[in-house]
Amino acid sequence: MNHPKPEEWVPYLYGESRPEVARELAAHLESCLQCREQLAGWRASVKRLDNWKLPRTGRADVMGVSVLRWAVATLVLLLAGFAVGRLTGPAVDTESLRSSIEPELRRQLTEELTSVVRAQVKEAAESTLHTAAREAEAIAAAYVRGLQAQRAEDRRAVETALARLETERLTDLATLKQELDTLAVNTDAGLRQTTAGLVELAHYRTVARGSEPE
């Protein structure tokens, strides 16, 4: 039996297959236990995903409740007004009355709703932007502190390196001086030895010239 590919079942699972494809897949399902089990497993997993619930944010709840309260209060007032009117006033054509006041009520309701929601939205936006700005400042301050610490560390490293170089330079200078002294002493000794040799040579020549026959 040729089974549809797993990816072909995904739109079917979510009800997004084209009708003719959905019909073919449904027909296949009736005769194929393997695909039925696979799809049942997926459905079970999808169903279990619903168990991870997130709480709503406090702000959204407050806003929702306040708008709801306002709407309920408006409704109660309208109903009360309607009841009082019905009980105390003369019989009127309710249809024409409703059609005459409905646009005005609708307009007022829209305006008031808009202003309430706009005020709350503005408050929410300002609060979010304010929080974001505070966080950005904190991040910038932390970044600057980090930079300063890094710079101080770099400066210490450079100073240590310079001190080490200076020590090495002084050591090298002392070694050089000592070697030059040794060289000078050795040279002096050599010169003295040469002079003595020359004097001795001159003495031999004088003695030799005196002993020659006339």
Added chain:
Amino acid sequence: MNGLWISTLALLRGRSDEEAMSRVKAYDDHEEFAWLLKKWQEPIRRLCTRLTGDAGQGEDLKQETFLRLFRNRRQYERSAKFSTFLWRIALNLCRDEFRRQERQRQFLSPPLDAREAEGSEGAEAVWEAPGPDSNAVSAEEGALVRKALLELPEIYREVIVLRHYQDLKLGEIAEVLGIPEGTVNSRMADALTRLGRALKPKLRPSLARAAQPGKSPKSLLCYESSKT
């Protein structure tokens, strides 16, 4: 209820998200931005929370998403769908967060073996001792689903969260992720298979030891059997 009021207000205003964003782009219109923020902050918070598995991070990423939306307002094209533009910003921020967490985990976390041992012990405890209260059971089940989702690779978690929790159509998911719809379907198929494996009920060791030959294996499923 909140969503209903916002939809009603949008109808009364007679202006779409795209028009509002165009005004934000052209005139830095703060009122329009506030309106978009109000309308979209909850879906974005939920997306980020589902993807990161952490409510605090979800809130932070939501704020960062709207900051980035305002910062990148000039890049918005009037012809593009606003929701797609916004989902993409949020998804990219979540992906950046995953990378950051991954780097942190590489340096800070205990070795994999230790973590696996710890995780399996935790899961065992959950399966071993389901509370009598149905809310507690539901919370445990929710925690298991959250854990299973967070253990899925990012590409699979994204399609599941966008389709199941954010209720985007498969075609819309393809648009948001910038991939062909066929790829979305195949990722989703893999994701559901992996998720099924991760959520597969485990055998209670004590019951498994006591199992008699020939006894139905279904009777040993400690969790599913208690539910069904």
